[in-house]
Amino acid sequence: MYLVSACLLGVNCRYDGGCFNNESLLELTGRGQAIPVCPEQLGGCKTPRLPCEICGGSGGDVLDGKCRVMSVKGEDKTDNYISGAMETLKIAKACGVKKAILKARSPSCGCGKIYDGTFSGKTVCGNGVTAELLIRNGIEVMSDEDFGEQRRGDDI
Numbered sequence: 001m002y003l004v005s006a007c008l009l010g011v012n013c014r015y016d017g018g019c020f021n022n023e024s025l026l027e028l029t030g031r032g033q034a035i036p037v038c039p040e041q042l043g044g045c046k047t048p049r050l051p052c053e054i055c056g057g058s059g060g061d062v063l064d065g066k067c068r069v070m071s072v073k074g075e076d077k078t079d080n081y082i083s084g085a086m087e088t089l090k091i092a093k094a095c096g097v098k099k100a101i102l103k104a105r106s107p108s109c110g111c112g113k114i115y116d117g118t119f120s121g122k123t124v125c126g127n128g129v130t131a132e133l134l135i136r137n138g139i140e141v142m143s144d145e146d147f148g149e150q151r152r153g154d155d156i
């Protein structure tokens, strides 16, 4: 069983009210092997909403109180992001999930790389807030892009 970013499964929860339809992940969900979650909505963010990025650090730094999550207009949304991560972790624990497939580069769901806080499309190394909290709690996290590559190599 996998926790999966809901926006990859046709759920219109992205900041712009849109979504993706990842065929491989939809197939996984159709087989009853995925639980869709949107940490930003779980943290009380509206949809659509202003885009946000982690400014001056990573999801780990946000959890450690060393940097903030800001909207493109300068609103501090850190509390929503931390709350959403904690709610997502509750769902993972309640369902006994040990693996997650999350949307690449998101300030919540990003794994390995995230947008750099300048709203310019550039990335830096690091995890989103939710990805980091899941990893700290023993859950294996991969991005949708990693999942696609792995799937091409074997049968996940």
Ligand code: SF4
Pocket (backbone or CB within 6 Å): 005, 006, 007, 008, 013, 014, 015, 037, 038, 039, 040, 041, 103, 106, 108, 109
């Ligand atoms: S990337 Fe994560 S937080 Fe952002 S819309 Fe998708 S599921 Fe929600």
